Amino acid sequence: MSADLNLAAIGNGTIAALIDKNGRLAWCCWPRIDGDPIFSSLLGGEEPTGGFFDVTLDGQTKATRRYQPNTAIIETILENADGAKLRVTDFAPRFKLYDRIYRPSMLVRRIEPLEGTCRVTIRLRPHFQWGAQSPKPVRGSNHMRFAGEDFTVRATTDLPIVYVAEERPFVLSRPATLVLGPDEPFASSIAETARGFEEKTRDYWWEWVRYLSIPFEWQEAVIRAAISLKLCAYEETGGIVAALTTSIPEAPHSIRNWDYRHCWLRDSYFTVRALNMLGATRTMEDFIRYLTTVIASDPSGRLAPVYSIVPGTPLEERFAESLPGFRGMGPVRVGNQAAEQVQNDGYGHVVLAAAQMFFDHRLPNRGDEALFRLLEGVGARAVEFAFEPDAGLWELRGKRRIHTFSAVMSWAACDRLKRIARVLELPDRATYWAEEARKIRERILSFAWNEKMGSFVDADSDGQLDASLLLLAELGFVRPDDARYVATVEAIGRELKRNGYLMRYAGEDDFGLPETSFTICSFWYAGALDLIGRREEAREMFTSLLARRNEAGLLSEDIDNQTLELWGNIPQTYSMVGLIDTAMRLSKTWEEAFWRGS
CATH class of the missing domain: 2.70.98 (Beta-galactosidase; Chain A, domain 5)
Structure with missing residues (x-):
């Protein structure tokens, strides 16, 4: 079989x-x-x-x-x-x-x-x-x-x-x-x-499910995605795994086999945000509890990109020699070497994951000054490491650069701390974080826009197109109608699309040229198309992505560029998050559907 x-x-x-x-x-x-x-x-x-x-x-x-x-x-x-x-x-x-x-x-x-x-x-x-x-x-x-x-x-x-x-x-x-x-x-x-x-x-x-705030369209798909995300949360500690499996290759015979049964700060933020959009805030509250344990465990304040769902458990990567792998395509990995990498976007994701705690009046235990002071320590590290070369969002193992996305997440940490300080009526701290955000943004813009390419690029040296740049408007770093952002979205659509779906990047990495589309990137592209006013194209992309789900309504990490078969670990929280985010963005409202005859 x-x-x-x-x-x-x-x-x-x-x-x-x-x-x-x-x-x-x-x-x-x-x-x-x-x-x-x-x-x-x-x-x-x-x-x-x-x-x-x-x-x-x-x-x-x-x-x-x-x-x-x-x-x-x-x-x-x-x-x-x-x-x-x-x-x-x-x-x-x-x-x-x-x-x-x-x-x-x-x-x-x-x-x-x-x-x-x-x-x-x-x-x-x-x-x-x-x-x-x-x-x-x-x-x-x-x-x-x-x-x-x-x-x-x-x-x-x-x-x-x-x-x-x-x-x-x-x-x-x-x-x-x-x-x-x-x-x-x-x-x-x-x-x-x-x-x-x-x-x-x-x-x-x-x-x-009854209390989820679901969109009018694509309700069944959104509900299944939400339940799938809930299954990826380890409730005892609040940690959230990136997927339930390990070592399903990103592409056939690619050796891109990773253990995703661990808690990436980045992936967890996206999961928390998607469930928050649906009104399921308990996962966020549990994750904040998890984060406080993680932050307190390292006095230096240097965050790893990924942790065990039980903080303190080592994630040293090894091979399970007794298992041949998915369709015999080993190795089967246990643990993840990414825990040893420098990835500087995590500080921003921690602050963003916690930010709603300060603004959502439904929560029985809202964010207070004590939590804010804890997050300020994270923000201080974001400022310190904003322009330190790192492995980046895609966890490149062979080369470090100053990555645009990592630096933008440091800016986002400062920007959200400014907003939180205002809510808490701490004007001096709001002024401080506003100034840090301004300085980081100015430096990013000095290298991230490439006039010759006519687009933003992914790093300060040898910059290329990268799907993470689609998030610049979503994060508030630039306005959706900024001509530079519009040009970047259009360039990414031209250069990174393969058979209808988006690659993370087109160049070689540690393992050669990527062979599959990264599913979350296609969702990001649909969202970006909507932001720049191309909603019908965005809906077409979204409908196409829904067709890639398996019979149970789940998505894995990747889509084969030729066969359109699913590859990578499953259910991938990134992909299920993308489904929820994009459905919420693109759906007709209940009023449009019922009262306007459409």
């Missing part, structure tokens, strides 16, 4: 799992979203011997899949030519219990016969130690235990345990349940408990 990215995501803020179109659990890290993958067949080659959990129906000819509306609960229908049909329902429990959110490291799988004689085989084959260990099940009366060096997983079921342990085909004559969770006894009826958990989990997601 060849792996692909036609995957659906489930999760609960502690763990998450990816399920393929046939209902196979192909990826799940344990006991949290950045842990050891107990299901790793996504990175395990054509015919994995382990690392998955599936239900096979004899003679299967068809599989269909859908999310229960507005939830992170997925249903897969399997059918065969003889008319047999069954339903597999998968979810991770998440609901309110005792005035807090119950979100255990647990997956629930319910299997129901719908029509005909369903002869099935259940294969539960977890792997530990990144595919190196295939634990043998230890059977109990209604459960199996899989013991590893770091944790033990228990599978509890109301099926005859011998059928599951020995993978014996049997006729499924009644609904059955399997619960994968901690090594603890199941103290109540598994069937009733699972049904109750499903109902409460459904109610939780319905309630969460």
Whole structure:
């Protein structure tokens, strides 16, 4: 079975799992979203011997899949030519219990016969130690235990345990349940408990979605993107991963395989901003709590670009030798060397992520002077490092330059601190940060505009076109009607578009010429087109991007320039953020749709 990215995501803020179109659990890290993958067949080659959990129906000819509306609960229908049909329902429990959110490291799988004689085989084959260990099940009366060096997983079921342990085909004559969770006894009826958990989990997601401020158009796509972003937040600490997977290549055989199960300050800001636009501010509040821990952990004030979702956990990059990689395209990386890089845009992203805390009157705990003073320390580093050569937004490993985007984010940090100081009625601090912002902006403009090219460029030396320049107006650095910005948008559209979608840049990097379009850049381009008055073109670009989603409504990081196939880690928060931002920008208003007859 060849792996692909036609995957659906489930999760609960502690763990998450990816399920393929046939209902196979192909990826799940344990006991949290950045842990050891107990299901790793996504990175395990054509015919994995382990690392998955599936239900096979004899003679299967068809599989269909859908999310229960507005939830992170997925249903897969399997059918065969003889008319047999069954339903597999998968979810991770998440609901309110005792005035807090119950979100255990647990997956629930319910299997129901719908029509005909369903002869099935259940294969539960977890792997530990990144595919190196295939634990043998230890059977109990209604459960199996899989013991590893770091944790033990228990599978509890109301099926005859011998059928599951020995993978014996049997006729499924009644609904059955399997619960994968901690090594603890199941103290109540598994069937009733699972049904109750499903109902409460459904109610939780319905309630969460109900209060989203969604656009009139593209509602289903926006809701799915919002839920996907929510699944990427590790609620215990407030950290947000960039994606749920590691080492899905950016392009075939490219070696551009990275571990995205960690918290980039940049990516997290974009995620927080998108959810804030929808009115889901709790993720921001949790992320601010995470940031205060990160900032306090380093007295020097030098921020790394990426941290573990549990601050203080090392991210040293290594290879998982026991896994061959997605379609055999290794290496499989654990950890990320980007943690060692200098990337100076992070200071601005930290301040921007926290800024709404000072302006949003809905929040029960608004930003105060203590938080402002903490952010001023971040702003001081932004000023200090504004023009220090760095690896830049795209994390180039081989060359440091003074990057326009990094410097602009330092300007943004100062600009937002000025605005916050005014809200807090601290005029001296507002004046100070306004002056710092002015000086940084003047210096950026001295090198970022290239008269010969007729556009802004990405660095102070050997400057080129770069999709990040599309954000200059969005950040407020220039006005959308600034002739220099309009010219830059037009140049980027001419030079960086491939088969309808945008590259990050066109030149060679540490690994040669890029081969895929970076999905968020196409969303940025659609937004920029709208800003400069080309809304119809922007809507066309957005509609085209929606068509690239997989069957479950998810986007990965990249789009192949030739085949338009998805590549890169999934679900990519950047891409799902781009979908939300652009939909909110381009949608007709509810008033236009209802009262103006359009």
